[in-house]
Amino acid sequence: MSKQIDFLAIGDIVTDAFIKLQDAEVNCDLKTDRCKICMSFGEKIPYEDVYEVRAVGNSANASVSAHRLGLESSLLTNIGDDRNGKDCLETLKEQGVSTKLIKKHKGKKTNYHYVLWYGAERTILVKHTEFDYQLDAKLPVPKWVYLSSLANNSLPYQMQIADFLDKHPETKLAFQPGTFQIKLGAEKLTRLFRRTEIFFCNKEEAQKICNIKEDDIKKLLLSMHTKGPKVVVITDGPNGAYAYDGVKTLFVPMYPDQKPPISRTGAGDAFASTVTSALILGKSLSEALLWGPINSMSVVQEIGAQKGLLSREKIEEILRSAPQAYVAKEI
Numbered sequence: 001m002s003k004q005i006d007f008l009a010i011g012d013i014v015t016d017a018f019i020k021l022q023d024a025e026v027n028c029d030l031k032t033d034r035c036k037i038c039m040s041f042g043e044k045i046p047y048e049d050v051y052e053v054r055a056v057g058n059s060a061n062a063s064v065s066a067h068r069l070g071l072e073s074s075l076l077t078n079i080g081d082d083r084n085g086k087d088c089l090e091t092l093k094e095q096g097v098s099t100k101l102i103k104k105h106k107g108k109k110t111n112y113h114y115v116l117w118y119g120a121e122r123t124i125l126v127k128h129t130e131f132d133y134q135l136d137a138k139l140p141v142p143k144w145v146y147l148s149s150l151a152n153n154s155l156p157y158q159m160q161i162a163d164f165l166d167k168h169p170e171t172k173l174a175f176q177p178g179t180f181q182i183k184l185g186a187e188k189l190t191r192l193f194r195r196t197e198i199f200f201c202n203k204e205e206a207q208k209i210c211n212i213k214e215d216d217i218k219k220l221l222l223s224m225h226t227k228g229p230k231v232v233v234i235t236d237g238p239n240g241a242y243a244y245d246g247v248k249t250l251f252v253p254m255y256p257d258q259k260p261p262i263s264r265t266g267a268g269d270a271f272a273s274t275v276t277s278a279l280i281l282g283k284s285l286s287e288a289l290l291w292g293p294i295n296s297m298s299v300v301q302e303i304g305a306q307k308g309l310l311s312r313e314k315i316e317e318i319l320r321s322a323p324q325a326y327v328a329k330e331i
Helices: 058-068 083-094 155-167 179-184 190-195 203-210 217-225 267-280 285-299 312-320
Strands: 007-010 014-021 025-028 035-038 047-056 073-076 078-080 103-105 112-118 121-125 144-147 172-175 196-202 231-235 241-244 249-252
Touching: 007 058, 007 267, 014 083, 047 058, 047 083, 058 073, 058 083, 058 144, 058 267, 078 083, 144 155, 144 267, 155 190, 172 190, 179 203, 190 196, 196 203, 196 267, 203 217, 203 231, 217 231, 217 241, 231 267, 241 285, 249 285, 267 285, 285 312
Parallel strands: 007 073, 007 144, 014 112, 078 103, 144 172, 172 196, 196 231
Antiparallel strands: 014 047, 025 035, 112 121, 231 241, 241 249
């Protein structure tokens, strides 16, 4: 008899091609952090190198993270019948993630994105293949579902997921919306928001979802909480992360970088999936929030979103020698 799935990640999978730029510049608006990467138009632009990273994407990254932390992890996603899809499958198997629920679509292309990498930051050129999303009627019942990025045509599929969760109230939902889910808005995804055990987004995404220009994190947390999630977590880059459970607000600082980051791709996925995994492993919210930034710190030291993901033992080791100021505190 097969073991129950602890962590079922649902969302699109992709290959990221990291194009390391050398001839570019970044321009930012005065007194804001809104920046644009600029290159000469109509010219040949030299690049330093290119790296292909297979089987990534928010949910794929999360499934690998959960496996590294010792959970029975599976990924429900869609691929094409191309070489890229085959390579993604093999990569996931090598990472220890169950691929039994992955669906292959004849004549479709597996997602392939281009990452313009300059310094430690990146701009991603995204194109999601619009698969015929369908939830299997015999889907195994996991302890947790981790839902993230899906294509623009996925609303009916997400309602199928909501139906599945309604039938299985024992299954908890972690929700980290991707670009198209944020564009859909909370109203269209009300059933999922109200079913969410823990919700993750960054400050800018929270402003979009709540349709407000509010900078006060506490007010953003409250606004998001009214949409249904039991626990809301909002990250604010180097300023740390905040969580609200309807009673108290917690703050955890960013874990100090051990050395200058190579690439920040996957830091958010590492944080959200690690916090969720820690909760599944029986940690309190305060404890789980301390695990997330450590994995994010490690991920940004490598190219791609998965190479730097840590084991439970390594996270606990780092925690034992963490700076005295590294605590989750109520604010």
